[in-house]
Amino acid sequence: MDLHGLLLDSMPDIVFAKDLNGRYIAGNAAWALLLGQPASVLIGQLDFDLFPQDLANDFRRNDLAMLSSGQSQRNEEWVTYPDGRQALLETLKSPLRDATGNVIGLVGVCREIAANKINR
Numbered sequence: 001m002d003l004h005g006l007l008l009d010s011m012p013d014i015v016f017a018k019d020l021n022g023r024y025i026a027g028n029a030a031w032a033l034l035l036g037q038p039a040s041v042l043i044g045q046l047d048f049d050l051f052p053q054d055l056a057n058d059f060r061r062n063d064l065a066m067l068s069s070g071q072s073q074r075n076e077e078w079v080t081y082p083d084g085r086q087a088l089l090e091t092l093k094s095p096l097r098d099a100t101g102n103v104i105g106l107v108g109v110c111r112e113i114a115a116n117k118i119n120r
Contacts (some may be wrong), residue, residue: 014089014110017096020067022046022060025105036082055079063106066093070103076113088114 008015008028016027024045032039037049047056058077066073070093080086089110096105 003055015108017107018063019104019105020103022063034079034081051079062091063093067095067106070095078109083118 007014011028012030014028014034015032017025017030019025019088024042026041027042029039032042042050047059047068050056051059055077062073062075062077072092074090074092077089077091078086079089090113091108091110093108095103095104096107097102
């Protein structure tokens, strides 16, 4: 594994990247843990493949709002881990740019701000 991968996998925060169509193109170990599958299986999938429909719709709506604004945005999102534990994440999504500054997708960093809440 390269140094970038080691660095990202050492972080407890969830880190991921998606292309403009919403397909996951990268993610760290915390991201794979949330989804209960190896990153190699998750790459290329959409939120609609991995989350309940209503949550996937919320994620995509937030992605598109951030991409259309061109500015980083924060939002709070409830997720459920494979073991049933619920967590409230503060998610920062930012445009992912290539070397020439063109937006090619988005990068997200999620930090758990509340866990084991029963009601949303």
